[in-house]
Amino acid sequence: MSSIPQEAIRLMNGFRGYQLVVAACRLELPDLVASGPLDAAEIASRTGMNPDAMRRMLRGLVAWGFFAEDSSGRYSPTAISDAFRSDRPGLRNMTMMLSDEGYSLWSSFTYTLETGKPAFEHVYGKGRWEAMSEDPAEAAQFNAAMVETSTRVAKNVVEAYDFSWARSVVDVGGGNGALLAGILRANPHLRGVLVDLPAGLDGAGETMREAGVGDRVEVVEGSFFESIPAGHDLYLLKSIVHDWDDEPATKILATCRTAMGASSRLLVVDRVVPEPVNPDGRDVGTVMSDLHMMVVLGGRERTNSELAALFGSVGLELARDIEMQSDFHVVEARPV
Numbered sequence: 084m085s086s087i088p089q090e091a092i093r094l095m096n097g098f099r100g101y102q103l104v105v106a107a108c109r110l111e112l113p114d115l116v117a118s119g120p121l122d123a124a125e126i127a128s129r130t131g132m133n134p135d136a137m138r139r140m141l142r143g144l145v146a147w148g149f150f151a152e153d154s155s156g157r158y159s160p161t162a163i164s165d166a167f168r169s170d171r172p173g174l175r176n177m178t179m180m181l182s183d184e185g186y187s188l189w190s191s192f193t194y195t196l197e198t199g200k201p202a203f204e205h206v207y208g209k210g211r212w213e214a215m216s217e218d219p220a221e222a223a224q225f226n227a228a229m230v231e232t233s234t235r236v237a238k239n240v241v242e243a244y245d246f247s248w249a250r251s252v253v254d255v256g257g258g259n260g261a262l263l264a265g266i267l268r269a270n271p272h273l274r275g276v277l278v279d280l281p282a283g284l285d286g287a288g289e290t291m292r293e294a295g296v297g298d299r300v301e302v303v304e305g306s307f308f309e310s311i312p313a314g315h316d317l318y319l320l321k322s323i324v325h326d327w328d329d330e331p332a333t334k335i336l337a338t339c340r341t342a343m344g345a346s347s348r349l350l351v352v353d354r355v356v357p358e359p360v361n362p363d364g365r366d367v368g369t370v371m372s373d374l375h376m377m378v379v380l381g382g383r384e385r386t387n388s389e390l391a392a393l394f395g396s397v398g399l400e401l402a403r404d405i406e407m408q409s410d411f412h413v414v415e416a417r418p419v
């Protein structure tokens with residue numbers, strides 16, 4: 084028996100375990116075994132992989148609790164593997180996107196730690212959004228990850244926030260608009276505006292049509308550093324404020340404030356960093372997202388008081404912090 088804690092061994096193996104999950108997602112293994120248990124030879128044959136390598140990878144996935152294995156060596160799903168299925172909004176697209184985006188950048192973590200600057204420009208010589216605008220495949224992968232997460236979070240948002248008072252809602256930097264689509268579906272009285280750069284909007288029309296809300300959404304190409312449509316009731320910023328450090332984040336909030344009327348409200352949908360963080364693992368998603376923002380974009384997840392300070396600098400005040408059945412919060416701000 085080693086005196087080294089199991090958790091230390093799991094931590095050291097994190098990057099290797101993650102690659103097993105990435106490969107399982109690419110090969111759609113969680114979907115494959117969901118229709119009935121399969122042995123390693125069958126899984127290898129159906130995916131065109133090497134049988135010995137596949138058997139050893141499946142053993143690894145069992146060790147991590149991802150799949151279950153029965154006494155005749157057949158693999159079946161668990162609640163964990165179900166979270167990575169392709170037929171529901173879980174973690175699959177985000178896992179594949181983070182693998183491509185994250186590995187090269189996190190290998191430069193020390194650069195970020197030493198300089199406080201994001202690694203993206205250091206590694207690729209250009210910013211994240213510029214890179215996305217030049218590569219449609221990259222944009223498609225990024226947008227798919229956002230649609231997956233925002234479709235899931237939209238369900239929590241419509242449960243947590245009462246939209247009955249509003250008539251129109253603008254999704255600022257809304258990407259493919261999965262959050263807007265979820266809100267409009269649940270609120271047939273609402274109309275929406277979706278604002279983003281062209282690469283973020285690529286595929287948005289289809290997302291809106293599939294959600295059955297295409298006739299209630301106006302799609303507007305534009306930058307939230309310049310101007311956004313004015314005079315609407317609600318302005319949404321989901322996973323936007325956390326992308327940016329304080330100066331550009333303040334500019335985005337100021338653009339929203341300029342567009343807002345006295346009765347408009349702004350909803351920031353982001354993770355909120357608790358003070359202090361809990362050491363029991365429940366804050367890992369929030370804290371790792373904060374670090375990912377630091378490494379990739381120079382952004383940050385914020386505490387409530389940090390958000391309130393940003394709001395205060397542009398003539399807004401924090402009205403409510405609404406916790407949801409997810410690690411995202413709805414933080415409502417109103418004009419002062």
Ligand SMILES: C[S@@+](CC[C@H](N)C(=O)[O-])C[C@H]1O[C@@H](n2cnc3c(N)ncnc32)[C@H](O)[C@@H]1O
Nearest residue numbers: 229233256257258279280283305306307321322
């Ligand atoms: C992390 S994604 C969030 C997308 C969406 N709000 C969601 O949560 O599904 C950030 C979005 O900001 C958009 N973005 C980046 N710079 C922008 C700018 N200057 N003006 C408008 N949108 C921008 C990107 O294209 C991308 O869609």
